[in-house]
Amino acid sequence: xxxxxxxxxxxxxxxxxxxxxxxxxxxxxxxxxxxxxxxxxxxxxxxxxxxxxxxxxxxxxxxxxxxxxxxxxxxxxxxxxxxxxxxxxxxxxxxxxxxxxxxxxxxxxxxxx
Numbered sequence: 001x002x003x004x005x006x007x008x009x010x011x012x013x014x015x016x017x018x019x020x021x022x023x024x025x026x027x028x029x030x031x032x033x034x035x036x037x038x039x040x041x042x043x044x045x046x047x048x049x050x051x052x053x054x055x056x057x058x059x060x061x062x063x064x065x066x067x068x069x070x071x072x073x074x075x076x077x078x079x080x081x082x083x084x085x086x087x088x089x090x091x092x093x094x095x096x097x098x099x100x101x102x103x104x105x106x107x108x109x110x111x112x113x
Contacts, residue, residue: 004096010109089109
């Protein structure tokens with residue numbers, strides 16, 4: 001049974017920072033590309049960043065230079081450091097091992113003054 005537990009969301013002012021964490025159970029973690037997705041109200045769920053098992057990263061253009069995805073394979077955890085946050089970053093953020101059916105419960109990020 002695979003479990004994914006996200007944490008670290010909250011309310012932050014524009015320009016602020018948050019660090020999201022996703023703790024994963026299961027033996028798949030080290031070999032899977034992990035992704036962070038987000039879903040704003042009334043919009044589809046879109047990928048934000050991905051990281052391969054070997055640490056190669058990729059980002060959607062809107063977060064390049066502001067967000068950093070990383071992973072600790074020893075802890076089965078993937079992170080998303082979010083800096084210079086904007087109101088349009090407001091969404092529920094989910095972690096997801098690509099090519100699987102597993103999703104976490106999500107963590108709410110709200111950027112507002």
